[in-house]
Amino acid sequence: MREFLHLxxxxxxxxxxxxxxxxxxxxLLVLIPIFVYAQYREVQTTMKRLxxxxxxxxxxxxxxxxxNRLNNSRLPEEWREWLKVRVEQxxxxxxxxxxxxxxxxPTFTRAFIEQGITxxxxxxxxxxxxxxxxxxxSDGTIKMLLTRPIRRWKVLLSKYVTMVxxxxxxxxxxxxxxxxxxxxxxGYSGWTLPVLTGFVIENDSLNTNFxxxxxxxxxxxxxxxxxxFVAVVIGTISFMxxxxxxxxxxxxxxxLAGLIAGNILSNFATSWEGAKYIFSVNxxxxxxxxxxxxxxxxxxxxxxxxxxxxxAAISLFVSFFVFxxxxxxx
Amino acid sequence: MTAVLSVxxxxxxxxKKTLVENISFEVQQGEVFGFLGPNGAGKTTTIRMxxxxxxxxxxxxxxxGYDVRREFRKAMRQVGSIVENPELYTYLTxxxxxxxxxxxxxxxxxxxxHEIVRMVHLDKRIHDKVKTxxxxxxxxxxxxxxxxxxxxxxILDEPTNGLDxxxxxxxxxxxxxxxxxxxxxxxxxxxxxxxxQMMCDRVAIINHGKMITVATIEDLVKKxxxxxxxxxxxxxxxxxxxxxxxxxxxxxxxxxxITCRMPIERxxxxxxxxxxxxxxxxxxxxxxxxxxxxxxxxxxxxxxx
Numbered sequence: 106m107r108e109f110l111h112l113x114x115x116x117x118x119x120x121x122x123x124x125x126x127x128x129x130x131x132x133l134l135v136l137i138p139i140f141v142y143a144q145y146r147e148v149q150t151t152m153k154r155l156x157x158x159x160x161x162x163x164x165x166x167x168x169x170x171x172x173n174r175l176n177n178s179r180l181p182e183e184w185r186e187w188l189k190v191r192v193e194q195x196x197x198x199x200x201x202x203x204x205x206x207x208x209x210x211p212t213f214t215r216a217f218i219e220q221g222i223t224x225x226x227x228x229x230x231x232x233x234x235x236x237x238x239x240x241x242x243s244d245g246t247i248k249m250l251l252t253r254p255i256r257r258w259k260v261l262l263s264k265y266v267t268m269v270x271x272x273x274x275x276x277x278x279x280x281x282x283x284x285x286x287x288x289x290x291x292g293y294s295g296w297t298l299p300v301l302t303g304f305v306i307e308n309d310s311l312n313t314n315f316x317x318x319x320x321x322x323x324x325x326x327x328x329x330x331x332x333x334f335v336a337v338v339i340g341t342i343s344f345m346x347x348x349x350x351x352x353x354x355x356x357x358x359x360x361l362a363g364l365i366a367g368n369i370l371s372n373f374a375t376s377w378e379g380a381k382y383i384f385s386v387n388x389x390x391x392x393x394x395x396x397x398x399x400x401x402x403x404x405x406x407x408x409x410x411x412x413x414x415x416x417a418a419i420s421l422f423v424s425f426f427v428f429x430x431x432x433x434x435x
Numbered sequence: 436m437t438a439v440l441s442v443x444x445x446x447x448x449x450x451k452k453t454l455v456e457n458i459s460f461e462v463q464q465g466e467v468f469g470f471l472g473p474n475g476a477g478k479t480t481t482i483r484m485x486x487x488x489x490x491x492x493x494x495x496x497x498x499x500g501y502d503v504r505r506e507f508r509k510a511m512r513q514v515g516s517i518v519e520n521p522e523l524y525t526y527l528t529x530x531x532x533x534x535x536x537x538x539x540x541x542x543x544x545x546x547x548x549h550e551i552v553r554m555v556h557l558d559k560r561i562h563d564k565v566k567t568x569x570x571x572x573x574x575x576x577x578x579x580x581x582x583x584x585x586x587x588x589x590i591l592d593e594p595t596n597g598l599d600x601x602x603x604x605x606x607x608x609x610x611x612x613x614x615x616x617x618x619x620x621x622x623x624x625x626x627x628x629x630x631x632q633m634m635c636d637r638v639a640i641i642n643h644g645k646m647i648t649v650a651t652i653e654d655l656v657k658k659x660x661x662x663x664x665x666x667x668x669x670x671x672x673x674x675x676x677x678x679x680x681x682x683x684x685x686x687x688x689x690x691x692x693i694t695c696r697m698p699i700e701r702x703x704x705x706x707x708x709x710x711x712x713x714x715x716x717x718x719x720x721x722x723x724x725x726x727x728x729x730x731x732x733x734x735x736x737x738x739x740x
Contacts, residue, residue, distance in 0.1 A: 252518070
């Protein structure tokens with residue numbers, strides 16, 4: 106066990122001294138202010154469009170509108186439930202003097218991970234994971250690493266565990282930095298804001314029977330938990346690529362192609378159901394929380410979780426199987 | 436005496452290509468063993484098998500009695516190696532590199548690391564990043580990491596590649612020191628006969644992936660060092676005299692230079708005979724033999740084509 110901790114320390118030192126964490130921090134520190142500014146402009150435009158500086162008036166109007174719709178007897182039952190919760194949410198905003206169009210830092214932090222979960226977070230993960238094995242092979246240091254009195258699977262496992270640790274650190278950094286930076290503009294409050302969740306996708310339609318409100322901090326915790334899961338899965342697949350493809354840029358290309366293919370397929374909203382088995386169309390797990398219908402038929406929270414777990418498990422198996430058997434030729 | 440390294444019937448096939456075949460030898464304790472062959476003969480493939488980087492198709496390797504495949508950990512504890520170039524983590528300092536490997540061994544103290552750093556004369560630059568090191572310094576750091584575990588066997592793959600003459604000399608003295616003071620066995624691969632000749636006690640010769648011979652350096656030298664070059668006038672007469680001698684073989688004439696093979700210890704005797712026949716001997720010298728000559732000698736006409 107002590108030996109294994111030493112190995113993890115070694116791997117961490119290597120990642121840290123390669124300045125990977127520094128690069129990720131830099132990316133976050135440059136990009137997040139840009140996103141914050143964009144969000145700020147968005148809020149300004151919305152306010153202008155609503156034409157009133159007093160958001161309470163417009164919110165009150167929306168509640169009245171919704172209640173009128175609820176009185177309509179022809180309203181489908183599932184919509185009724187959902188609208189009721191919505192009114193509840195809007196009433197909360199009004200009662201607690203919260204402007205829903207000018208959210209605080211927690212809302213930004215939430216929106217950021219919801220947007221970033223499919224591409225931005227996976228890219229950050231790749232910075233750490235994609236060369237964790239292939240880098241040592243192209244540098245030749247793998248010879249130094251594998252001629253020690255330690256079994257190969259242990260060396261690889263230490264690399265994997267270290268990767269997961271750093272992926273967790275990345276998620277933490279994304280959360281903390283987006284909260285701190287967006288708070289400068291939007292203010293730091295809003296943790297207790299009620300957020301709608303509990304949507305269920307059944308037969309490719311949204312079942313809103315279980316919709317309820319949760320405080321935003323809880324929602325953020327769930328969203329980051331899902332993002333962490335996605336990040337670990339992407340990390341695991343990158344890890345396998347790193348074992349299989351010795352050339353790091355080539356591995357990076359393969360991984361990027363996989364990720365972007367998912368994005369493109371999602372946008373095509375293809376009727377080809379088999380596409381749902383590709384890992385990269387399953388990444389927007391937070392959409393299930395917020396009740397957006399998935400782009401592809403047959404996707405649901407449980408399917409995506411299962412599918413990603415299978416991808417990770419197979420990747421891990423292939424990584425260990427290949428690495429422990431492989432000839433380390435130059 | 437137990438063999439520190441014992442290799443039996445080693446064979447490696449990748450795809451349809453047989454890289455090495457039938458490699459067998461033993462390295463005894465306190466011995467400097469040379470592994471000699473031209474580039475591409477299979478030296479590095481063999482070394483990679485010795486340290487477990489690639490798996491032999493056939494054959495066994497035991498280091499200090501431990502089978503490299505079945506008792507990998509125990510075997511690796513007994514060996515320090517540099518395979519090809521000493522590739523270290525260039526973004527870490529020399530010290531951090533050594534600490535990395537020390538952690539993997541588990542029981543290396545900082546004092547031991549300091550001691551080794553002093554031994555390879557890196558104390559002044561050990562806290563600099565490796566990317567700022569010269570090749571010679573990297574080589575020394577490579578040796579330092581190989582020595583961390585106090586191994587019984589040190590494996591060096593073409594250690595003089597890229598070193599200047601002073602560096603080569605330093606390495607030679609260092610190897611000598613390790614054997615004399617630390618009672619280590621050293622396995623050195625090389626494509627230079629002169630190098631092996633200066634450093635090693637015994638040598639295995641490999642070509643086209645096959646073992647040609649294992650012999651002591653003296654035996655090899657005796658076998659191949661029998662070429663003598665005479666500069667004489669008149670050359671025809673000298674040729675006649677030399678051809679008449681029983682132990683002279685493969686005589687060739689080029690202008691006034693006669694080259695032949697003969698026992699080195701006969702030089703003064705034959706010289707006397709030439710002079711007695713009124714021949715002016717301007718110079719006589721032993722011709723340094725090359726690896727090619729040695730191959731010719733050992734494999735017949737095949738050479739190392």
